[in-house]
Amino acid sequence: MSYVIGVDLGTSAVKTVLVNREGKVAFEASEAYPLYQPKAGYSEQNPEDWVQQTIVSLRKLLEVSGVQPSEIEGLSFSGQMHGLVLVDAEGKPLRNAILWNDTRTTAQCRRIEKVLDSKLLSIARNRALEGFTLPKILWVQENEPELLDQAFLFLLPKDYVRYRLTGDYAMDYSDAAGTLLLDVAGKQWSTEIASAFNLPMTLCPRLVESFDEVGTLLPEIAEQTGLAPATKVFAGGADNACGAIGAGILSEGQTMCSIGTSGVVLSYEERKDLDFEGKVHFFNHGEKDAFYIMGVTLAAGYSLSWFKDTFAADKSFDALLQGIDQIPAGSNGLLFTPYIVGERTPHPDANIRGSFIGMDAGHKLEHFGRAVMEGITFSLRESIDILRGAGKTVNEVISIGGGAKNEAWLQMQADIFNATIVKLESEQGPAMGAAMLAAYGSGWFPTIQECAAAFIRPAKSYVPNPETVAVYDGLFALYQEVYGQTRGLNDRLAAYR
Numbered sequence: 001m002s003y004v005i006g007v008d009l010g011t012s013a014v015k016t017v018l019v020n021r022e023g024k025v026a027f028e029a030s031e032a033y034p035l036y037q038p039k040a041g042y043s044e045q046n047p048e049d050w051v052q053q054t055i056v057s058l059r060k061l062l063e064v065s066g067v068q069p070s071e072i073e074g075l076s077f078s079g080q081m082h083g084l085v086l087v088d089a090e091g092k093p094l095r096n097a098i099l100w101n102d103t104r105t106t107a108q109c110r111r112i113e114k115v116l117d118s119k120l121l122s123i124a125r126n127r128a129l130e131g132f133t134l135p136k137i138l139w140v141q142e143n144e145p146e147l148l149d150q151a152f153l154f155l156l157p158k159d160y161v162r163y164r165l166t167g168d169y170a171m172d173y174s175d176a177a178g179t180l181l182l183d184v185a186g187k188q189w190s191t192e193i194a195s196a197f198n199l200p201m202t203l204c205p206r207l208v209e210s211f212d213e214v215g216t217l218l219p220e221i222a223e224q225t226g227l228a229p230a231t232k233v234f235a236g237g238a239d240n241a242c243g244a245i246g247a248g249i250l251s252e253g254q255t256m257c258s259i260g261t262s263g264v265v266l267s268y269e270e271r272k273d274l275d276f277e278g279k280v281h282f283f284n285h286g287e288k289d290a291f292y293i294m295g296v297t298l299a300a301g302y303s304l305s306w307f308k309d310t311f312a313a314d315k316s317f318d319a320l321l322q323g324i325d326q327i328p329a330g331s332n333g334l335l336f337t338p339y340i341v342g343e344r345t346p347h348p349d350a351n352i353r354g355s356f357i358g359m360d361a362g363h364k365l366e367h368f369g370r371a372v373m374e375g376i377t378f379s380l381r382e383s384i385d386i387l388r389g390a391g392k393t394v395n396e397v398i399s400i401g402g403g404a405k406n407e408a409w410l411q412m413q414a415d416i417f418n419a420t421i422v423k424l425e426s427e428q429g430p431a432m433g434a435a436m437l438a439a440y441g442s443g444w445f446p447t448i449q450e451c452a453a454a455f456i457r458p459a460k461s462y463v464p465n466p467e468t469v470a471v472y473d474g475l476f477a478l479y480q481e482v483y484g485q486t487r488g489l490n491d492r493l494a495a496y497r
Contacts, residue, residue: 001020001021001067001071002020002021002071002072002073002444003018003019003020003026003067003071003072003073004018004019004072004073004074004075004076004435004438004439004442004444005017005018005019005058005061005072005074005075005076005435005438006019006075006076006077006078006242006428006430006431006432006433006434006435006436006437006438007054007057007058007075007076007077007078007158007161007236007431007434008077008078008079008239008242008429008430008431008434009050009054009077009078009079009080009157009158009161009239010080010239010430011035011080011099011100011101011261012032012033012035012261013030013031013032013033013053014030014031014033014050014053014054014057015028015029015030015057015431016028016029016030016054016057016058016061016431017428017431017432017435018061018065018067018072019432019435019436019439019455021439021444022454022455023426023432023451023454023455023456023457024426025426025428025432026065026067027061027064027065027067028061028428028431029057029058029060029061029064030057031053031054031056031057031060032053033045033046033049033050033053034046034049035099036096039104040497041102041103041104042098042102042104043098043099043100043101043102043103044096044097044098044099044102045083045096045097045099045157046093046096046097047085047093047096047097047157047160047161048093050157050160050161051160051161051164051165054161054165055221055224055225058225058226058227059224059225059226062225062226062227063226069226069227069228069231070228072227072228072231073231073232073438073442074213074231074232074233074234074438074439074441074442075227075231075232075233075234075434075438076210076211076233076234076235076236076434076435076437076438076441077158077161077162077234077235077236077237077434078158078236078237078238078239078241078242078243078430078431078433078434079156079157079158079159079161079175079236079237079238079239080099080100080157080158080239081100081131081156081175081178081238081239081240082099082100082131082132082133082136082156082178082179083097083098083099083100083133083156083157084097084098084133084136084137084140084154084156085097085154085155085156085157085159085160086140086147086148086151086153086154086155087151087152087153087154087155087160087163088150088151088152089152091152091163091164091169093160094147094150094151095140095144095147097157097160098136098139098140100131101131101262101298101341102130102131102136103130103131103341103342103350104130104139105130105135105136105138105139106130106350108128108134108135108136108138108139108142109128109129109130109135110128111138112128112134112135112138112180112197113128115196115197116193116196119192119193120180120193121275121277121278123183123184123190123192123193124180124181124182124183124184124190124193125177125184125185125282125283126177126178126180126184126278126281126282126283127278127348128180129344129348130342130350131344132178132179132180133154133156133178133179133180133181134179134180134181134193134197135180137154137197137199137203138197141197141198141199151203152203153169153202153203153204153205154203154204154205155169155171155205156171156175156176156178156179158175158236159171159172159175159205162214162233162235162236164221165217165218165221165233166214166215166216166217166218166221166233167215167218168214168215168233169205169206170205170206170207170208170212170214170235171204171205171206171207171208171235172207172208172209172210172212172235172236172237172238172286173187173207173208173209173210173284174210174237174238174241174242174283174284174285174286175237175238175241176189176207176284177238177282177283177284178238178281178283180193181193181194181199181204182207182284184272184282184283184284184291185272185273187207187284188207189201189204189207208235209235209288210234210235210236210237210241210242210286210287210437211234211235211286211288211437211440211441211448212234212235212441213232213233213234213441214233214234214235215233216229216230216231216232216233217229217230217231217233232438232441232442234437234438234441234442235437236434236437237286237433237434237437238283238286239430240258240264240266240283240292240294240430241283241284241285241286241292241433242286242429242430242431242432242433242434242437243256243258243264243266243400243401243429243430243433244256244266244268244285244286244292244433245286245287245432245433245436245437245448245452246400246427246428246429246430246431246432246433246434246435246436246456247398247400247424247427247429247433247456248398248452248453248456249266249267249268249292249398250268250287250290250448250449250452251268251449252268252269252270253268253392253393254267254268254398255267255268255384255387255392255394255396255397255398255419256397256398256399256400257380257397257398257399257400257403257413257417257421258399258400258401258403258429259300259301259376259380259399259400259401259402259403259404259409260300260301260401260402260429261299261300261301261302261305262296262297262298262299262300262301262302262344263296263297263300263301263376263379263380263401263403264294264295264296264297265294265295265380265383265384265387265397266292266293266294267292267293267294267387267392267394268285268290268291268292269282269290269291269292269293270290270291271291272291274293274390276293276386276390278348279345279346279386280293280294280295280345280346280383280386280387281293281294281295281296281345282294286433286437286448287448293387293390293392294383295344295345295346295380295382295383295384295386295387296344296345296383297338297343297344297345297376297379297380297383298338298339298341298342298343298344299338299339299340299341299354299376300338300376300379300380300403301376301401301402301403302340302341303336303338303340303354303372303375303376304317304369304372304373304376304402306340307368307369307372308320311365311368312365320365320369321369321406321408321409322366323366324366324369324370324373324406324408324409325407325408325411326366327366327367327370329374329412329415329468329471329472329475330374330471330472330475331363331367331368331370331371331374332362332363332367333358333360334356334357334358334359334363334367334368334370334371335356335357335358335371335374335375335475335478335479335482336354336355336356336357336368336371336372336374336375336376337354337355337357337375337379337479337482337483337486338354338372338375338376338379339352339353339354339355339483340353340354343379343483345379345382345383345386346382346383346386347483349487351490351491351494352483352486352487352490353490353493354375355482355486356368356371357482370408373408373409373412374412374416374472374475375479376403377403377409377412377413377416377417378416378475378476378479380413380416380417381416381417381476382480384397384417384419394417394419395419395420396419396420396421396422397413397417397419397420397421397422398422398424399413399421399422399423400424400427400429401427401429404423404424404427410423410462411462411465413462414462414463414464414465415464415465415468415469415471415472416472416476417464418464418469418473419464420461420462420463420464421461421462422458422460422461422462423458423459423460423461423462424456424457424458424459425456425457425458425459426457432455436448436451436452436455439451439455
């Protein structure tokens with residue numbers, strides 16, 4: 001039997017999956033690592049934690065599975081996007097990584113907009129947002145210039161881990177697209193953007209395709225993990241690109257909704273000249289010469305986790321959601337906006353904050369729980385509507401992540417999106433996408449689409465209920481009013497935070 005491994009470097013943990021030629025996950029393992037928040041708005045991790053926990057997870061994967069190292073043909077990566085890792089000439093990190101959910105860079109975003117103006121959207125195809133990498137580099141340039149002077153390269157999280165496993169520096173296009181330094185359509189680093197901020201092009205690593213083989217394991221890594229030194233290592237991709245691959249979003253007309261810590265609506269796109277005026281993200285796909293359009297809700301699953309930890313810490317998620325399906329659509333007039341850490345699509349606003357509106361004495365815990373789920377899903381619908389407004393047909397959506405684990409939430413997505421929601425038989429998200437890149441790179445299939453056809457199987461569909469769709473259409477219109485009505489109030493409340 002032959003296997004490949006998918007490594008998914010998430011924000012809270014690294015997950016590894018061992019996948020056979022039929023696309024079945026034979027074994028999986030995960031290891032957590034800490035998050036550091038030294039100041040309000042700061043979010044950092046130690047890159048060495050990623051490396052050590054990835055090694056531990058790989059070793060456990062082999063120990064638990066009993067698979068022989070010679071049976072594992074290759075491995076590839078998925079990783080959290082945007083995080084800045086600066087390394088010196090010896091490959092050592094110069095500081096903690098600044099993560100995608102760090103919001104310290106508002107001033108740098110305004111600087112980027114002022115300097116580049118319309119060139120930013122025409123080249124990088126995305127707005128300057130706090131989560132992206134270029135603002136982080138500029139923050140270091142302004143606040144820790146001695147570190148930037150020592151920097152040999154900047155890397156993204158998975159690329160640093162892959163470097164430590166192979167000794168090879170590289171970055172794939174799907175992850176590079178989230179840096180604001182890539183000419184997305186031209187698939188090359190933008191000298192115009194880099195020079196505008198006095199950044200040397202030598203700071204940028206070489207660019208590769210997600211399925212490119214970039215080396216084999218270093219002898220010491222092979223010894224520590226138990227893998228064979230000859231194990232092929234493939235570049236991998238951004239977590240959302242890999243999530244799309246793992247959900248089979250590989251041809252025109254296919255759309256995915258992923259609800260994890262953040263929430264994503266993602267649609268496949270072949271045309272590189274589309275202009276969404278920065279309303280949604282436009283990134284390179286893990287498939288060659290393909291793209292994807294993506295809208296993001298910053299606090300999707302995180303809103304539900306926050307709600308549970310704050311108001312029902314003694315309950316499991318299953319207990320918290322019990323009875324949700326018995327609450328009518330609209331939660332008896334209770335509305336939630338999931339802006340608890342700011343928002344991304346369609347409001348790129350790091351300062352907006354969330355709200356419950358319409359509370360009365362008759363509302364119980366289950367009403368609030370359902371309202372949180374509805375608010376998250378309303379936010380995701382805003383991205384769905386942008387896609388539809390651009391002429392894309394969204395009649396069917398593949399749902400993955402935490403939002404695909406609850407029947408009531410799946411039906412809620414169908415009714416709020418007014419689209420058939422498809423749940424997959426085995427949903428491993430970005431980790432499966434990484435494994436598929438390794439399978440394709442190893443020559444198991446002639447195309448990534450044929451790999452998807454063999455690996456991905458639908459399990460169940462949820463069809464919208466016309467009556468509930470009508471109810472949610474009315475509530476969604478009210479939801480859309482909340483941002484504009486509360487924006488000024490939020491600014492004034494910020495003085496008290």
